[in-house]
Amino acid sequence: MSERPEASDGVSPSDASARTGEETETAQAPAAPEPPALSARQEAMLARLAEHLGDAVIESVPLFTDVVARVRPDSWQRVGQVAKEHLDCDYLSFISGIDWAPAPKEGDEASSDTSSPVQPSEMTFGAAGSAGRFQVFAHVQSTHRHWGVTFKADLDEADPRIASWVSVYPGADWHERECREMFGFVFDGHPSLRPLYLPAEFEGHPLRKDFPLLARVVKPWPGLVDVEAMPGGPEAAVDALAETGTIETSDEPASS
């Protein structure tokens, strides 16, 4: 089964580069966000970020039609205020987190186990980079200038903690409560970080990569192909004959 991707013909260049991996890494470059020219919105946003948040921004990169800015975690509160007052981003889209830890490798495509996609086993970071495993990221937008920006901030792995945006964007309340229970991030200054979705007695933080998806643990993946042949089945007969070197499969139906 593992030969199937290679056997499929008529593939587009993007697939070819994705399959063969490292040596065609450069062929993937056109898919990266750099080549397209910046839109007017992105240019204006990058300029404003530099003007108002200068030292707080570690790195800011355009990402397709969006802008991603990685900011210092200690100025997170200020970033929210500046975004609202100076970047005209009056609309809070979401606040959430990312766990960059490599996914536990459960699926194994070589043995036809497609229960989960096989992700790279080393830790890599996305746009604008990261200092560690945990990042909090938020997207804010302007309803009249029609631009938006994604802010990211690195969190300490042992004690993930950052300032709350509730005083700036009241809608941050639920997003931060969700982020607290799903990732275990603590938002200082939030009025009450009660669980939002999960029951109060729930243990663990489900969206962390080391939290197993229990449905895949307790039950075998139904898509798994049965590799063991049935005893006495036609495959076993063929295998036995192939081992001895006398393949007489064509005679069998005639005799029986």
Added chain:
Amino acid sequence: MSTTETGTTETPATPGFVLDPVALTPLADARVNVELDTGDMILNLGPQHPATHGTLRLVVRLDGERVVAADPVIGYMHRGYEKLSEFRTYPQVTTLINRIDWLSSFANEVPFLEAAEKLMGVEAPPRAKYIRTILTELSRIATFLLFLGEMGLQVGALTPAFYGFRDREHILNLIEAVTGGRFHPNFNRIGGVKDDLPWGWLGECRSAMKIVFDACDVFEDLVLGNEIFAARCKGVGIIPAELGAAYGVSGSNLRASGVDWDLRRDGEPYLAYPDLDFKVWTHPDGDSFARYWVRLQETRESARMVLQCLDAMPAGAVMAKVPRIIKVPEGEIWVETENPLGQMGYYVVSKGATGPFRVKIRSASFSNVSILPWLLRGVFVPDIITILAGLYFILGDIDR
């Protein structure tokens, strides 16, 4: 003539039922005073309340008939789609995200597929884009027709609900004819759509749009023109534009507060919307009545957009050339679209595998409902129901 005679003759003669109103008055006053002295009452609304369209629970603290504080309790339908997405391949994820907002499933799929396609550098052919646009607008019409009927039901008018369900059926039939599914089409593929439109469908769609226009006229007369409806909804549940935006309220709810912002026009161009000529409707009031009015206009506007798409439908393939095993190159992207309930966005992080590494699902109802603790403060109990109905949320869209 006889009635006046009997009336005049019988009124003096009512033996046995002589009540002294004066004697009762102080007693009634005393009783009322006693009741007003009671403390706050906690009222649990839901999680199985019919007005909540699912399992939303509202814990409301009441002082008499007035709400002192309201706390929505969500999560009864939390299905963990963000976690599940990490264990699925890209084509499998569309099956999941179909179920987020189950009234407009097709519209849910579009931003996720746009994200995957942009990361892969694949673009759907023009005909596929038009088919997607039509089906997105059809699901918007279906969603809004249900709202236009349901909203009447929540203020005590039974008839509009039947009209809403009846007229929505025409739209669902259209969607079923193309996709095979009434609610969960799962018709989108990375690089296009599964199949072309069936023979004769364009004509059917055209005649169904006439039904939609007629339905909108009916709702305008029957509901918007109704004095009781206006009395129940005008000035109730006012969302100020700035506060609504800071809470992340989006879509028709925000446009009903006077914010002229529609991602189909103002966002990054997607589907066939740049080719279409349409108006973005806003209302300055921001109350439940304005939300109904805006959605009614948007239903008409969507029907007009469908007709424009039918006229300009390009010929050609419905699928771009994509590999059989879909692997999305490493990268991340944020894609947002204007869904019937508001802004729907996906932040997709890919690490070059067959499935996404992380998907942040930004659903509209979650933020729309998060304003409830502020919005319900100080309203009367019957107005809770009108406000809930006017915000128009889908539980699957809150809980994900």
